[in-house]
Amino acid sequence: AGFETAEFYAPLLGRRAERTQQLLASLEEGGRVLPVGGGRYVHRDYAQAVKRRALDILTEFHKQQPLKGGMRREELRSRLLPRAELAQVDALIDIFIAQKAIKEVKGLVSVQSFKVELSEELEKLTAGLQKLYREAAFAPPATDEVLEKYKKVRQIDQVLTAMIGDGALVRLDAQIYMDAQCVEKAREVCREAIGKNGQMTLAEFRDLLGTSRK
Numbered sequence: 001a002g003f004e005t006a007e008f009y010a011p012l013l014g015r016r017a018e019r020t021q022q023l024l025a026s027l028e029e030g031g032r033v034l035p036v037g038g039g040r041y042v043h044r045d046y047a048q049a050v051k052r053r054a055l056d057i058l059t060e061f062h063k064q065q066p067l068k069g070g071m072r073r074e075e076l077r078s079r080l081l082p083r084a085e086l087a088q089v090d091a092l093i094d095i096f097i098a099q100k101a102i103k104e105v106k107g108l109v110s111v112q113s114f115k116v117e118l119s120e121e122l123e124k125l126t127a128g129l130q131k132l133y134r135e136a137a138f139a140p141p142a143t144d145e146v147l148e149k150y151k152k153v154r155q156i157d158q159v160l161t162a163m164i165g166d167g168a169l170v171r172l173d174a175q176i177y178m179d180a181q182c183v184e185k186a187r188e189v190c191r192e193a194i195g196k197n198g199q200m201t202l203a204e205f206r207d208l209l210g211t212s213r214k
Helices: 006-013 017-029 044-064 073-080 086-098 120-136 143-149 156-165 180-197 202-209
Strands: 033-035 041-043 102-105 108-111 169-173 176-179
Touching (some): 017 041, 044 102, 086 102, 120 176, 143 176
Antiparallel strands (some): 102 108, 169 176
16 A cells, blocks of 8 residues: 555556546545545555554553643654655644544644543642743743752653643743743733834843843
8 A cells, every 4th residue: 555646556557547537536536545645545444554553653652641732743744654755644644633533732643532631739730830930920940940849740841841732831942931921921022112113132122021031
């Protein structure tokens, strides 16, 4: 099985490419083949096998990373069909999403029924981290400082990742995470200043935010 075009199948069937294309269109209408872009098709049985593999990969990922909203599409793509063209694997993933076998939220792909569930202890930790970053505003602590502070919490990395995935925190770089509301406020300050003055230096932006942090 593979991703092939009418031109590939025509000599195998002893038909012209135009007639083969018509045949493929008829098979597509009947649900026996699926289009994956670029005039290429896959058989539904092959697509089903790939879907089962995708579900197996994601199910195992959820077991290993229960606090993460899902796997990044590029990781799933590379693990699912590493030798296939990116566009064609993406097309299959999109088909599986349309079939509601899997879902994609904020760039993370998961099994359709998957939902991050926090224990009471982790909910309190999440609330504490949210308070920490929100109060720090435009001068958030370095990630290493947070990890050191909560070093006794085994799942601290996963909690931070989950907060980024949920949109509570924004990752500016490996060492700087910021409360999402503060990031939006900074954007508003920047837009207003540039709208008023036409331009703004980095130093002026820092002054408006009341911080010297990079």
